[in-house]
Amino acid sequence: MSEIKNAQIEWDPDGQPISGEFGDVYFSKANGLEETRHVFLHHNQLAERFSAIGNTQHFTIAETGFGSGLNFLAAWSLWLESAPESAQLHFVSVEKFPLHKDDLSRALALWPQLRDLAEQLIAAYPVFVGTGFHRLKFMNGRVNLTLIVDDAAAGFAKMLASTHPLFKQSGTKVDAWFLDGFAPSKNPQMWSDDLFECIKCLSKIGTTAATFSAAAIVKNGLVTAGFSVQKVAGFGRKREMVKAVFTAKTETLEPEIFQYRGSFSPYPVPWTINKNKKSFRDKYVVIIGGGLAGCHSARALAERGWQVKILERHAALAQEGSGNPQGVLYAKLSPMEEAQAAFNLTSLQFALNFYSPLWEKIGEMSGVLQLAYKEAEKELHAQLKDKFSNADALVKFVNEDQASEICNTRLKHDGLFFPTAGWINPRKLCAYLVDHPNIQVEYGFNVNTIELANSQWKINSHHEKTETSEVLIIASAKDALHFEQSAHLPIKSIRGQTTFFARTPEAPQLNTVVCAEGYIAPPQNGIFCVGSTFNLKDTETVLRDRDHQTNLENLITYLPEFERAAFDNLDGRVAFRCSLPDYLPCVGALPEVDKFVENFAPLRKNSRAGITTGGSCLPGLYINLGHGARGLAYTPLAAEILASQINDEPLPIPQELVNSLSPARFVIRDLIRSKR
Ligand SMILES: Cc1cc2nc3c(=O)[nH]c(=O)nc-3n(C[C@H](O)[C@H](O)[C@H](O)COP(=O)(O)OP(=O)(O)OC[C@H]3O[C@@H](n4cnc5c(N)ncnc54)[C@H](O)[C@@H]3O)c2cc1C
The missing domain is CATH 3.40.50.150 (Vaccinia Virus protein VP39)
Incomplete structure (x- = not known):
């Protein structure tokens, strides 16, 4: 950029x-x-x-x-x-x-x-x-x-x-x-x-x-x-x-002339080209998972005329990662230009546009304040000034007094204010997304295995039910690890606990979402939602008092007026974020790992080897997951990218950024690092 x-x-x-x-x-x-x-x-x-x-x-x-x-x-x-x-x-x-x-x-x-x-x-x-x-x-x-x-x-x-x-x-x-x-x-x-x-x-x-x-x-x-x-x-x-x-024909070039055995090729390794890309005639797609990623993918394809069936193992949508009552629409801005910075900014802008006509149905455009609550954040905000100084409609730099006035509560830090962002109830959002004549949801369908036979994906449940479709999207977050085809992905699961408490007269009347070490949104139906802890390799599903304590201590540090609030009858929720090592989501066609390893083996010795074959992806099998702690910002654009790929349309982001989200990137990185 x-x-x-x-x-x-x-x-x-x-x-x-x-x-x-x-x-x-x-x-x-x-x-x-x-x-x-x-x-x-x-x-x-x-x-x-x-x-x-x-x-x-x-x-x-x-x-x-x-x-x-x-x-x-x-x-x-x-x-x-x-x-x-x-x-x-x-x-x-x-x-x-x-x-x-x-x-x-x-x-x-x-x-x-x-x-x-x-x-x-x-x-x-x-x-x-x-x-x-x-x-x-x-x-x-x-x-x-x-x-x-x-x-x-x-x-x-x-x-x-x-x-x-x-x-x-x-x-x-x-x-x-x-x-x-x-x-x-x-x-x-x-x-x-x-x-x-x-x-x-x-x-x-x-x-x-x-x-x-x-x-x-x-x-x-x-x-x-x-x-x-x-x-x-x-x-x-x-x-x-x-x-x-x-009228000219596409040029045909002999692959041999582009082989640079033993030396560096001046051209990019073409692993991002899907050799097995097809045009789909039936326009019917099955999606595994009814969270934010699955529902946004469904909507994006339904609006393109696809018939969509979501298979969800629970009896309702958004019961896992997407099940918190309030999520914050936010993204971390960066002064850098690398893939994560570009995706954060582009996805936030796309999401703000996407949600702008929907706020009344799904949440509140209360604005979001990100506080410079520690030295590293202060430095970051200072570095952002050049890049975002003329972007007030997106983000404003506010001092402590302005921040306090915006949120109607005394604050001790300067910050960034996103005036058109806010909080969203993900369950309401998912319900809105699937409310389309082309979308059907089958509940209680717990997918066990998927297999390819005669160009069709056979999707088998744990209870002997099956579905078939030429096109299949896996949007089952961390549980994609259970499918043979996606088990190689380096998915991490991060436990998070949110804390809920009723608003009492002593609690400040918050006007806006405030994010620091954790976040709080204005109350929904009289209940505050404070988020949330981060614990890797922690599979505990029951609520822990100690985690409530952490959330509330953090809250009082950045919003001291909450010290007066009565935190009676605490409730909360535990869920798991699905993340990847580079903190970017995984969006696109799934690679055939064995063929990738075979075709791109020269990368073990030379990361710029002159390879002239494209990547082999599993025909018709796509994935959309790894949205970490930013599902509300990431999933609308991720779904738009995926739908554009499947429907063979112009992509909404540069090809290079699409490559950074490719599910095949991990196999290629492993080869370059001689880990495969
Ligand atoms: C505590 C916490 C706080 C968060 N706060 C925010 C926030 O403030 N802002 C924000 O943007 N993001 C937040 N996030 C992140 C956000 O919630 C996630 O990024 C988002 O929910 C991911 O959506 P998903 O659809 O990928 O996953 P999920 O919502 O987990 O959906 C996956 C779905 O797949 C289904 N499934 C899985 N396996 C199968 C199977 N075999 N068969 C059938 N169905 C299956 C599951 O039942 C589930 O419904 C938070 C996450 C947590 C945990």
Whole structure:
């Protein structure tokens, strides 16, 4: 993640936005929308193609230069007019200089005919903290925007399945390109060879492209990328524009030329490419586990038209890790740029958007205060200042007095305040998630074994019941260790005890969640929930007085006014977090361990060995677990990633971050460390 600059907008006397960076207009006020319709919609034949889309299918548009979002809104509007209600539009757009929200609102106010859609875009428009991906979902996933803040070539390169020449064309494909952005004369850097190389890798036979520009650099770039190019009449007074269709075959390269025996390969080891990836025709999936991970996965696939069956061993949802009455929606921010920092931030932003229309049903958007309660936290908060100083809508730096005022109780520490976060009742959330016509839950189904026969997963219960499905997701948290196919994962189980007590008049009237060494939320139905202890290798399931004591002592340390509270009739709950050694979840296809070990054996001697085979994953078997203490923030995005993989759509995060979540990462690490 690197620093970004917002667009510097100047407004001309007609109220039209002009780019300060490029000295060019974003669109013509007189006819910008008509120009969009002519250049991008008409010349990509979108009306015809949208209406020919099948139920539950998807269509992907990719764009250079999001600007004010006018092209996106025009495509969205046409989608609603032409495509079946159960189909999904993916619109991926790369923007190097995103507009400030105020500028976006002002620019879009010029198009009253798009007001409804513009309001939804403005409401979901993200806070930008460095380069990165933002997946915004509209109309229950009928329309999906992936806004990539980056240079165009760099942003699209992050969508490629791999940078390895043998595999860079093997990922998901775009159906139509909107080559917008400022004209080549004003913005020559964008129209680079690297950009056209990405366009080639992301296109398939029949992919179309349209651009307002007829400049030689654009035309030649498209021809080199494999498009047949045609000049046609431009809009209004513009004489010409270019439309194109991808006709080149995918390159076939001989694997032998990429083998670097005994030396270092300059290309990434392609273990992240799933050799056994399939397209699934039936769109039926079984999910083992009815906690947050299983229910979010179910919802994400149901909204894509999949029929989903959840198998849950209990008589109700969310009875284990997800069973606490109150959980806090939070993530640990980091000044670093490594995978965990990126996933924490991206998943928090996705979750905040996901939950924003649901708060009344599932909890309370009370805000969350994270206190700098010890030296290490103070240092961390100081280090975060550079990165998050302009992100007030996401997180504010507050001093002791401001923090005290926010939570309505005297505090002794400065902190971070997340104004749009809050606490959630996970059981209510799970009930909401499965309340969808495509989702069925079978309770009392305790899965014993799973086996693959004739391309179908047979799922056997302890009581001689079976289910079959071509696609199966394991979302059974730590109990995934009981299945042969996932038993190799280095899953850790961490015991946690929460403490409940009734609010009495002496207890402070908390307005917000407060997190320090533990957390407390405003009371739910008059009961406070204080969390929670952390004990690895502790399997005790009964409540312990000593753990209640720990929770309450911690509470009084960071919220001293609770000293006055009467902690009578303490109650609580014990549950187990499921975690992995790198504290990232496990999301994706499960590896065939023996084949991985065989194919990637050279990594034992050379971690950059020139291997030219992809990874063998178990066909149709996926996993979603390892959400540690952050299930509420992690599971919405994890489900979105998994559903996008299964449904062969553009991914909501960079491929490299997807690789960091891959269930196969542990086999590869073991090989590199000669542990296998
Ligand atoms: C004490 C404590 C406090 C926490 N506080 C927070 C917090 O404040 N904020 C936050 O974001 N996160 C918090 N977490 C973490 C969060 O609760 C978890 O990350 C989340 O619940 C994980 O969801 P899951 O669906 O992966 O697992 P689970 O909720 O455990 O779901 C797994 C499901 O699989 C089912 N299952 C297992 N095996 C089988 C089988 N063989 N057949 C059928 N069904 C099976 C189980 O019955 C269960 O319903 C806390 C966790 C604990 C323990």
